[in-house]
Amino acid sequence: MSTLQTRQEDRPAFDIFCQVIDNYGDIGVSWRLARQLAHAPHYARVRLWVDDLERFQRLEPRIATSLAEQRHDGVSIVQWCTTTPCFVPHDVVIEAFGCDLPHNILAAMKDKDSLWLNLEYLSAEPWVSKFHLQPSVQANGLRKYFYFPGFTPDTGGLLREPDLEEKRLAWLSQPEQRDALLRSSGVSHADINAVNHNARIVFLFCYPEAPVQAMIDALAQDKRKTIVLIPEEVYPQAKSSSNGNVRVYHIPFVSHSDFDHLLWSADLNIVRGEDSMVRALWAARPLIWQPYRQEDDAHLIKLNAWLMQSPFGAATRTLVRSWTAGDQDLFSQELVRHMQPDTWAAWSSQSAQWAQSLRKQTDLASALTRFCAQHL
Numbered sequence: 001m002s003t004l005q006t007r008q009e010d011r012p013a014f015d016i017f018c019q020v021i022d023n024y025g026d027i028g029v030s031w032r033l034a035r036q037l038a039h040a041p042h043y044a045r046v047r048l049w050v051d052d053l054e055r056f057q058r059l060e061p062r063i064a065t066s067l068a069e070q071r072h073d074g075v076s077i078v079q080w081c082t083t084t085p086c087f088v089p090h091d092v093v094i095e096a097f098g099c100d101l102p103h104n105i106l107a108a109m110k111d112k113d114s115l116w117l118n119l120e121y122l123s124a125e126p127w128v129s130k131f132h133l134q135p136s137v138q139a140n141g142l143r144k145y146f147y148f149p150g151f152t153p154d155t156g157g158l159l160r161e162p163d164l165e166e167k168r169l170a171w172l173s174q175p176e177q178r179d180a181l182l183r184s185s186g187v188s189h190a191d192i193n194a195v196n197h198n199a200r201i202v203f204l205f206c207y208p209e210a211p212v213q214a215m216i217d218a219l220a221q222d223k224r225k226t227i228v229l230i231p232e233e234v235y236p237q238a239k240s241s242s243n244g245n246v247r248v249y250h251i252p253f254v255s256h257s258d259f260d261h262l263l264w265s266a267d268l269n270i271v272r273g274e275d276s277m278v279r280a281l282w283a284a285r286p287l288i289w290q291p292y293r294q295e296d297d298a299h300l301i302k303l304n305a306w307l308m309q310s311p312f313g314a315a316t317r318t319l320v321r322s323w324t325a326g327d328q329d330l331f332s333q334e335l336v337r338h339m340q341p342d343t344w345a346a347w348s349s350q351s352a353q354w355a356q357s358l359r360k361q362t363d364l365a366s367a368l369t370r371f372c373a374q375h376l
Contacts, residue, residue, distance in 0.1 A: 027059060029097075032256070051080045053079055124302070131146055133146065187251075209326045218335040218339075315338070
């Protein structure tokens with residue numbers, strides 16, 4: 001028996017169920033979590049059940065959409081559909097983001113006496129710590145708990161691979177890798193050369209209501225050249241063109257690993273959604289986050305709670321709020337201010353400080369594994 005098999009037999013095994021929702025955030029988080037549980041230091045047996053392999057394939061190009069089951073990075077990936085046969089669940093079943101497990105799966109979990117975790121969406125709001133790990137009484141006797149990711153030690157933590165910082169520093173030490181990534185993304189030789197001579201890179205991943213033109217106009221006022229990278233299908237109004245010292249590129253959809261590389265390479269990351277925000281945090285670069293718009297402006301409450309967790313000063317908080325609010329004039333004014341050397345240096349320092357502080361906390365996969373081991 002291999003050492004890996006021995007390690008896996010001594011640890012909880014996991015089933016993770018995920019429905020692929022419109023903006024890939026749910027499958028992005030589930031795939032990251034599955035891989036982390038399957039590798040050091042956890043070495044767990046993991047099955048990831050996914051209902052839409054075609055969209056999953058955009059994040060993970062190795063996925064074969066025609067296979068009912070396949071294996072990548074130590075994770076068994078199973079196509080989850082209405083004809084999914086009855087199976088024996090693992091010790092722990094994770095229901096990602098309330099995806100509603102069907103009755104036949106719940107019945108099998110009852111027979112196995114599986115531990116059932118409802119993995120919730122990420123929020124920095126104060127109430128999260130009160131509801132994290134609270135039990136949910138089930139009529140059939142199943143043990144179910146709510147698991148809330150978060151930014152403080154009394155929550156479930158954030159997804160972070162053990163060697164992520166080492167990989168980031170290694171990437172930054174080899175600028176030729178960044179140049180190759182830019183080249184494969186369609187950036188011209190002249191603009192890659194400009195990046196190597198102090199041109200700024202802005203990575204832009206936003207929702208439609210963002211004040212993108214105000215951003216481009218503000219960047220154009222600066223003497224420093226800026227290369228703006230926008231994923232394809234995101235904000236098509238910003239045509240690939242030039243505006244003074246600003247060059248705009250729509251780049252191809254990239255894998256998870258290259259998404260990290262883009263964030264590490266950029267000087268400023270403007271991102272949307274929760275998974276992208278966490279990855280941008282680990283990039284330790286100036287960051288603007290745009291949460292998904294919700295009814296009754298609930299997204300603004302979520303944004304303000306996140307900003308209160310941050311070390312950002314009042315001016316940077318105003319900048320971030322104006323982006324989400326779509327306030328073109330205020331955002332342009334604040335971005336021009338933030339491009340001034342002293343303000344930019346403070347913003348950069350605060351971003352690096354926040355990443356360093358969060359790295360000291362237990363990551364989500366480790367905290368989740370510890371909880372499961374205690375309750376099995």
